[in-house]
Amino acid sequence: MLFGMAKRARSATGWLRLGALLATSALLLSGCFGDAADPSASPPAETAAPRPVGASAAPVGIAFSPLRGTGAEWSAMQHPSIAVKIDDHELARPQIALNRTDLVFEELVEGGLTRYVAVWHSDVPDEVGPVRSIRPMDPDIISPLGGIVAYSGGQEQFVAMMQAAPVVNIVFDYDDTGLFTRADDRPGPHDVILAASEAVARHPELPPPPVQFAYGSADPLADPTFAATTTSAIAQTFSDERAPSWDWDAGTSTWLRSQEGLADTEASGERVRAVNVVTMRVGIDWSYGEVPRTVMVGSGEAWVSAAGRTAHGTWSKDAPDAPIVLTSDSGDALRLAPGNTWIELVPTTGSVSFAP
Template sequence: MTTTARRRPTTAILTAVLALGLVAACSEQPEQPVPTATPAPEPPAPVLAPLRGTVVDGELGHPALAAKIDNHAAARPQIGLERADLVFEELVEGGLTRYVAVWHSDVPEEVGPVRSIRPMDPDIVSPFEGLIAYSGGQPQFVRMMEEAPVVNVVHGAPGTEGLFSRTADKAAPHNVILRASDLVGRHADLAAPAMQFSYAADGAPATASEGGDPTGRLDLVFSHASGPSWSWDPAASVFLRAQGGEVDTDAAGAQLAAVNVVTLRVPVTAGEVPKTELIGEGEALVSTGGGTVSATWVKRSPTDRIRLVDALGVDVRLAAGNTWIELVPTTGSAAVVAP
């Protein structure tokens, strides 16, 4: 009994200590974090596409890609032409025409058929810097292009493995296809192009839309063999292209269209290979929104952009969208046909 009596206080003390420990343990539990809402990612800031004048979401820090595109009947329909920001049409041998197409805001996976360069092409592409793709050319013309401030990408040259192929859908030499997006991806370190034309601000009309002569059709004559035309489509607010008396279509069968058609009257130096003279100034027609205004084109050096100015020297404003630049010889013609 003595032993039992002595143990009772010890048991009571232990019980009290354990109880206090449990209370302390409960009071020392870490606070649970209060859930917080994860902020939504900020949308990309809108930027202005320098070769199209449209506002786009995201980055356009990559270079422009220019390519020499075939316009022989055997090369049509071309691949990717409808997605170009700018297309230049120029006179070549035999009275035919070829294109220099420029992509930046929308680079297709493939473009073509790619053909050889001509002596005026360095003057056309130098203001864009970036890349120029072609299938070769006479040595003196290649040297001129290599001296221009652009990266030359030539079919069959070292370092172009995997970029060019030949399609079975067309006969050589009208079948060289370029993997355009891959090429631009290989040169992502090059700078984006500068703005080339003036565009109407949001809500403001383009110059030709506001005060131009009503235009139902634009008839152009490059030579006895080439006479493209553009017809105004008010429902779609674009000009639709035809050549050789037939609708001119893309690879999907849709008619080629342009928001702006800029016609430059240019001297052409005759020879085995004609050369469009693009350094200087001359008459121009700017067609937008179903209207056409007269203007003057000015380009003082190969690296200068082409300026379009009115009689007061004020820049003519294009509408946001793609533009075709028609380099019509002064020996040819350009006629505005009313609706």
């Protein structure tokens, strides 16, 4: 059973001039929507006809992925994003297709463990998982994206909160359309797998997600005004049970992830990696008993790590359906490098450190 939520009329955002060369993507990104202090502002829709690539070639529209900032074919981006609650219990590892995400949010849940809100748009896999239940902060994380959310279930009050958000809900507990299966080679309840590309294909009426962050060049923090420091490693402590870390790998220009001191790999066997790591210090609301609720509406301390550098600043989010805005200590927009991003929602009771 699909829960058809009220669908927000979102215009496709972030598209730049058609026919732009991929080699100039960083310049276009910085000039077209990287300069705006508010990345939620939608760039004007492009109406010019695409220029032909060759004498006999059909016109191809070149745009940019709104959640990655990378070059993409315009027609390939005309579909919704899908946000999925992904398990991070030890028995749920390795997860499926984390390296194909556009965004991943890591959040504290009960028992000091963490779970992910993983978001796919530019590269939607056939299968993702393991899928787990919703939590009270998830509507605030997912609402700015629109599109689809998929999860296994959850407490009735949390499910109701998610259903009230402006997204289409797909719930394992109520699904009778075959979008979810249980994997024979995984222990329950860490075995629920979602047919992600099929879920997206069933909702062609939904628009692409809006741009969420400002993007710059491949080394977006090089400008001295950001006062970025060279960084070889990032350490984050959510609780006594969860302490993810990231090591800069210059060879691949990515951050390589570890959990509790061990290399973190996905089901493909690849090391989990990210082009950008955004670390946010967040408050925790304990009004739901043993279930912590990450406070997403407000502001706090933040760091952006990209291209082996880290810049300090603040994050702010004005409303549940508003995007996160990252601002440097100098007052400029903190830009990301084009590529995938992990957003680490580290409680203020935890810790963060950056090694030179």
